[in-house]
Amino acid sequence: MILILYAHPYPQYSRACKALLDGALSLPEIEVRSLYDLYPDFDIDVKAEQAALAQADLIIWLHPLHWYSVPALLKHWFDVVLLRGWAYGENGTALQGKQCLWAAVTGGDEEAYSAEGLHQLPFTDFVAPVMQTARYCGMQWQEPFILHGSHQVTDQELQSRADALRTRLIQWTSGASHNKEAS
Numbered sequence: 243m244i245l246i247l248y249a250h251p252y253p254q255y256s257r258a259c260k261a262l263l264d265g266a267l268s269l270p271e272i273e274v275r276s277l278y279d280l281y282p283d284f285d286i287d288v289k290a291e292q293a294a295l296a297q298a299d300l301i302i303w304l305h306p307l308h309w310y311s312v313p314a315l316l317k318h319w320f321d322v323v324l325l326r327g328w329a330y331g332e333n334g335t336a337l338q339g340k341q342c343l344w345a346a347v348t349g350g351d352e353e354a355y356s357a358e359g360l361h362q363l364p365f366t367d368f369v370a371p372v373m374q375t376a377r378y379c380g381m382q383w384q385e386p387f388i389l390h391g392s393h394q395v396t397d398q399e400l401q402s403r404a405d406a407l408r409t410r411l412i413q414w415t416s417g418a419s420h421n422k423e424a425s
């Protein structure tokens with residue numbers, strides 16, 4: 243089962259994230275939890291989030307990049323859902339072995355994430371905190387899916403990136419069911 247934790251503060255105004263999400267929606271065995279719709283007051287139902295995570299084989303964090311990181315509600319979600327004794331530490335094995343995919347959309351284009359560009363650093367410099375959050379909880383980190391230049395990308399390019407994510411998830415699903423049959 244694939245669980246998408248969708249963290250867009252204004253889902254109704256999203257173009258890029260929405261395209262990626264729409265591409266994945268029609269896949270079977272997928273659950274989407276739109277965190278800002280569920281918890282506009284940031285009052286996260288920890289038990290419900292943990293129950294959804296427990297059922298998932300692939301966990302996707304999908305969001306626009308905000309200040310080189312995850313939007314505030316997803317950071318809060320990390321703080322209150324990924325608890326010691328559940329996600330890490332003694333007996334904290336709930337997420338062990340699950341796959342984690344970071345799907346982020348950035349306003350900056352690829353050139354902006356370079357020494358000469360607006361953001362001065364390569365995008366890979368911003369991956370570590372999210373990656374290590376997943377790894378600290380025993381999850382298997384997948385190659386991130388990053389869409390750069392979200393404001394400039396044409397409708398056609400956006401559709402092609404959405405198709406690429408969808409294809410990747412289909413391939414993941416068929417690989418996962420193959421592994422289940424083999425075991």
Ligand SMILES: Cc1cc2nc3c(=O)[nH]c(=O)nc-3n(C[C@H](O)[C@H](O)[C@H](O)COP(=O)(O)O)c2cc1C
Pocket residue numbers: 250255256257258259260306307308309310311347348349350351392393
């Ligand atoms: C508060 C805020 C912070 C942002 N920080 C970044 C950033 O650090 N790097 C970046 O490339 N884009 C940044 N952006 C641009 C967003 O990533 C961009 O608006 C988003 O990718 C658009 O996607 P959407 O069409 O799904 O809304 C920021 C936008 C906002 C509103």
